[in-house]
Amino acid sequence: MKAAAFDYAVPKSVAEAATLLGSSGAATAAIAGGQSLLPMLNLRVALPDLVVYLGRLEELKEIAATRTSIRVGALTTHAAIEDGKLPETFGGLMQRVASKISYRAVRNHGTIGGSVALADPAADWPGCLLALGAQVRIAGRKGTRSQPIGEFVLGQYSTSLGADEIITGFDVPRPDATMRWGFSKVVPKSGAFANSIAFAVSHGRGGPAAVVLAAAANRPCLLPAVAKRIEAGEKSEDALRGAIAQGVAKHVAKDDAYLMRLHTSTVLRAVQEVQAK
Amino acid sequence: MKPLTLELNGSKVTREVEPRETLADFLRERCRLTATHLGCEHGACGACTVAVDGQATRSCLRLAIMCDGQSVQTLEGLEDDPTMEVLRRHFHQSHALQCGFCTPGMLMMGRDILLRMTNPNAHTVRDQLSGHICRCTGYSGIVTAIVAAGRELGGPKRPQT
Numbered sequence: 001m002k003a004a005a006f007d008y009a010v011p012k013s014v015a016e017a018a019t020l021l022g023s024s025g026a027a028t029a030a031i032a033g034g035q036s037l038l039p040m041l042n043l044r045v046a047l048p049d050l051v052v053y054l055g056r057l058e059e060l061k062e063i064a065a066t067r068t069s070i071r072v073g074a075l076t077t078h079a080a081i082e083d084g085k086l087p088e089t090f091g092g093l094m095q096r097v098a099s100k101i102s103y104r105a106v107r108n109h110g111t112i113g114g115s116v117a118l119a120d121p122a123a124d125w126p127g128c129l130l131a132l133g134a135q136v137r138i139a140g141r142k143g144t145r146s147q148p149i150g151e152f153v154l155g156q157y158s159t160s161l162g163a164d165e166i167i168t169g170f171d172v173p174r175p176d177a178t179m180r181w182g183f184s185k186v187v188p189k190s191g192a193f194a195n196s197i198a199f200a201v202s203h204g205r206g207g208p209a210a211v212v213l214a215a216a217a218n219r220p221c222l223l224p225a226v227a228k229r230i231e232a233g234e235k236s237e238d239a240l241r242g243a244i245a246q247g248v249a250k251h252v253a254k255d256d257a258y259l260m261r262l263h264t265s266t267v268l269r270a271v272q273e274v275q276a277k
Numbered sequence: 278m279k280p281l282t283l284e285l286n287g288s289k290v291t292r293e294v295e296p297r298e299t300l301a302d303f304l305r306e307r308c309r310l311t312a313t314h315l316g317c318e319h320g321a322c323g324a325c326t327v328a329v330d331g332q333a334t335r336s337c338l339r340l341a342i343m344c345d346g347q348s349v350q351t352l353e354g355l356e357d358d359p360t361m362e363v364l365r366r367h368f369h370q371s372h373a374l375q376c377g378f379c380t381p382g383m384l385m386m387g388r389d390i391l392l393r394m395t396n397p398n399a400h401t402v403r404d405q406l407s408g409h410i411c412r413c414t415g416y417s418g419i420v421t422a423i424v425a426a427g428r429e430l431g432g433p434k435r436p437q438t
Contacts, residue, residue, distance in 0.1 A: 001318060008279060008296030008342055031343075038299070038338040039319035051296065053343060079332070103408025104389065106320060108332040109339065190407040 003041035007050045014059060014168065018141045020052045022164025030054055030166055032075055035102070035110035036118050060113065060168055063087065069135075069171040074113025082107060088174060090132060093181040093201070097128045103191045113167040119153050119219065122193040124185075126153050127214030130222065131181075131199035134172040140165035156218040176203040182273030184266040196262050198270035202230050211271065216251050216263050223247035226267060230274060237268070244268055283344050285310075286354025294341045300334070301325045303341035304351060312352035312381045316410070323409030326382040326389075327351050333389040352381045360388050364426045371422040375413030382409055387423045396427045 011017035021028045029048035031037050032055060040046035054060060060075040065087040072086060080086075081098035089095060101107055101115075101124050115125040116136065129149045136152045138145050141164045149170075152160050161167070182200040187193070197214040209230040214220040229243050241264060248263045278293040285308065292307050299318075304310045304327070316322035318337045325336040328350040355361040364387050367373070374380045383406070390397055390405045397405070402423045403416070411419060 002302070003297040003299075005295065005297050008340070010345075031340075034340065034343065035320065035338055038340070041297070042299070042318050042337065051340075055343065103323070104405060105323070105326055105333040105335050105386070105408060106338070108329075108334060190404060 001042055001044060003038075004044055004047055006041075006048050008053065009050060010053045010056055012056060014057060014139045014166065015141075017052055017054060017057065017166055018139065018164045020050065021166065022141055022162075023050065026050050028052060028163065030117070032060075032111045032114040033077060033109035034114075035106045036114065036120070054166060060166075062169060065174075066171075067174075069173050071169055071171055072112060073169045074117075074167045075111050076113070078102075078107035078110050078112070078115075079104065081112065088172075090172070090175055091179050091181050093132075093183060093199075094128065096183055097124050100124070100185060106191075112170065116149070116153070116170075117159060117161060117167050119155075119157050119159050120193070121156050121218050121220075122195075122197070122215040124194070124197060124214070127197055127199055127212045127220035128183075129170060129172065130220050131201045131210045131212040132172050132175070133210065134170045136170055137168045138165050139168045144168070146171070150222070153219045158219075175201075176207065178204040178207070180274045180277040182270035182275075182277075184269035184273065186262060186266055196266040198263075198266040200227075200230065200267075200270040200274045202274050206231060206233065209274075211247075211267060213248065213251065213263055213267055216248070216259070221251050223267065226271065230271060235275060237272075240268060240271055244271070279342055281342055281345050283346065284348040286350060296340065296342050298341045299337050300327070300329070300339045300341045300344055300349070301336035304336060304349075310351050310353050314378055314381055316378070321408075321410070322379070322382075323386065324379050324382040326385040326409070328385065328389070333386055352384060355384075355388070358388070360391050360426075360430065363429055364388055364391065364423070367422040367426040367429070368419070371418045371425065373414065373418040373422040379409060379411040383411065383419055387419075387426065390423060391427050391430060394427070396431055397424065399424050402427075 026049040028050045062073040064071040070088045078098045078101045135146045180202045184198045185194045186196045194215045199212040202209040209227040211223040211226040244267045252259045281294045282291045304313045314324040316324035320338045327336045
C-alpha cells in the first residue's frame, strides 16, 4: 500500500524539532531512519498529519567517550555499531547485537534512538541498554532530562517521552575491563523480530551482574535473582534452570509450557555464555 | 509538493515530490527507472534495494524527500560497474534467476556484500541475503553466483564506484 498524505518538516535544531512535534491539534511523528515508521505509514497503521525528520540534527549524531560513560547519539545506526564505530565495544556485545538486527539494508538506516523511542517489546536495544545500565538523554520544549532506560520504557510502544520530546542519545556506563556477556535470541527466521531475547552481563568474577529478558513481557525485564546466581558463581544447570524459571514466571503466563521453556532456554544460554568466558 | 534535489546515477536531478512518496515510487513513477522492483512495500522482500550514499537501502522504506542532497544509485546506473559486471556474468552462468522479479534487489545486495566482504562463503552469503525473497530458484543459484563472483574478484576490499 501507499502512505496517506502528510506534511513534512526538517528542523535544523532540537528546539525547532520540539516545537514542531509539540504542535497542538496535530498528530505528529518523528522520523529518524524510518525503518519502523515507513512500514507503518505504508500500511496506514500510522496516520500522522506531520512527519518531522530528525536526520539533519547534528547533535544527535554525537559519539564520544567521557571518563565514566560512552555517549551514543540517537541517530547512530545499527550498521555503524555493527562496524565498530563506537569508541568502546562492551566486549563486543553491542556489535554482536547490532549485527543480528533485521537485515543490512535496514541496519544502514535504522537508529538506536528510533528503536528505543518506538519501544517494541521484541526490539534488541531496549533490553541490551537495560543490561548495560544506560541512561536515556531526552530533549523537549522545557529543556533536557535524563532517565534510566528501565524507567523510560513503560510498556509496549510506550515510553515517558512527551509529544514534544525526542531522544538525543544514551549514556552507557563504561564497563569494567573484565566485563563478560552472553546474548541469546530465538527468531522464526533470520532478521525477523525475536520470540525471545536474553542478555547477561557480568562485571568481573563475583562482581555485579545483570540479566535481562526481552520479547517476553510488554517491556524488557531484569531478572535480579538470576543475576545473583551469576555473582555467586552458580554453575549447576538444575539450580540455574530453577532460578530462571522462577524469574520468567513473573513475566509470562506460567501455564504456557512452550513460552516457559522458550524463555528459560534463552536466559540459560545467555547465562552459560557468560560463565564460559 | 516539495522540491527534491539529489544525485541519481551520477546526474543531478530536481523534481517536485509529495512527502508521502517513497524513494521506490519516486524512482519508478517520476524518473521512469523501473529496474527497481516493488514487491511488498513494507521492507520484507528486498526487491526494491538500491544504494543511498553507497549504502544498501530498501527504497520502499525511505521517503524520497529524505534523500534530499544524497546520492542514489540504481541498477540502471551500474551498467559499467566492474563488480556488477562480474556478478551479472555469474548470475547468467549459475542460472541465478527465473522470473527475474527479485533479481534487481539480489544484484544490488550481492554487490553490497562483495564490496564489504572479501571472498564470502556460502553460509555468509545466505545470511546476508536473508532479507531477500525469491520464489523461483530456491536461492541455490543465487548463492552460487555471488560466491563465485567473490572468488573471481578476490583480493582486498574494493572502494565503491
